[in-house]
Amino acid sequence: xxxxxxxxxxxxxxxxxxxxxxxxxxxxxxxxxxxxxxxxxxxxxxxxxxxxxxxxxxxxxxxxxxxxxxxxxxxxxxxxxxxxxxxxxxxxxxxxxxxxxxxxxxxxxxxxxxxxxxxxxxxxxxxxxxxxxxxxxxxxxxxxxxxxxxxxxxxxxxxxxxxxxxxxxxxxxxxxxxxxxxxxxxxxxxxxxxxxxxxxxxxxxxxxxxxxxxxxxxxxxxxxxxx
Numbered sequence: 001x002x003x004x005x006x007x008x009x010x011x012x013x014x015x016x017x018x019x020x021x022x023x024x025x026x027x028x029x030x031x032x033x034x035x036x037x038x039x040x041x042x043x044x045x046x047x048x049x050x051x052x053x054x055x056x057x058x059x060x061x062x063x064x065x066x067x068x069x070x071x072x073x074x075x076x077x078x079x080x081x082x083x084x085x086x087x088x089x090x091x092x093x094x095x096x097x098x099x100x101x102x103x104x105x106x107x108x109x110x111x112x113x114x115x116x117x118x119x120x121x122x123x124x125x126x127x128x129x130x131x132x133x134x135x136x137x138x139x140x141x142x143x144x145x146x147x148x149x150x151x152x153x154x155x156x157x158x159x160x161x162x163x164x165x166x167x168x169x170x171x172x173x174x175x176x177x178x179x180x181x182x183x184x185x186x187x188x189x190x191x192x193x194x195x196x197x198x199x200x201x202x203x204x205x206x207x208x209x210x211x212x213x214x215x216x217x218x219x220x221x222x223x224x225x226x227x
Contacts, residue, residue, distance in 0.1 A: 060187065069183055071181075072180055072184065081149055082149040108148055108210050113141070116199075128192055139196075140199045142190070144202060150178050154170055155214060
């Protein structure tokens with residue numbers, strides 16, 4: 001007996017709904033596990049630390065470009081970008097829940113120092129030979145600031161862009177800013193590579209959480225209420 005068309009259309013949706021929980025679990029658990037592994041290696045002085053130091057020695061070459069790129073992770077640079085995105089969303093989103101995305105992204109940004117500072121104190125990792133003697137370099141706060149600020153801005157603005165080209169351009173720009181800051185921090189010698197990679201992992205969990213929250217509260221369709 002042939003299956004009615006409406007049932008055929010419903011079956012893929014049902015399969016998609018059943019598979020849905022797997023993606024959030026992967027987005028959250030995989031980077032969290034990698035962060036835990038890196039942290040364990042840093043604290044215990046495992047083999048990854050030796051490899052990390054070798055990579056750092058090969059990459060460190062302080063120059064003006066690396067300094068400029070590292071500055072992309074400064075709060076004076078990253079936070080105004082996020083603030084501009086928050087203002088755009090607040091002004092162009094209608095309805096009683098217009099402030100939910102803004103509040104969520106703001107809270108996420110506030111979590112960065114709340115998480116990074118205690119981790120720095122607990123791990124107490126010394127810096128590279130290119131910086132003055134001291135500890136508290138793991139994980140990289142500048143990398144986390146850049147990743148959360150630029151990443152949150154992209155997540156807020158992407159659903160409001162209709163053009164695929166504009167969406168790709170925004171994603172590419174935000175990714176370039178994060179990668180540029182990360183490279184500059186390592187190249188200048190401000191951080192070991194593992195400091196930066198650990199911040200990527202931590203921020204992947206934070207940004208995935210924000211993405212899932214935005215999907216659940218505002219959906220993913222572009223905002224067509226723009227003037």
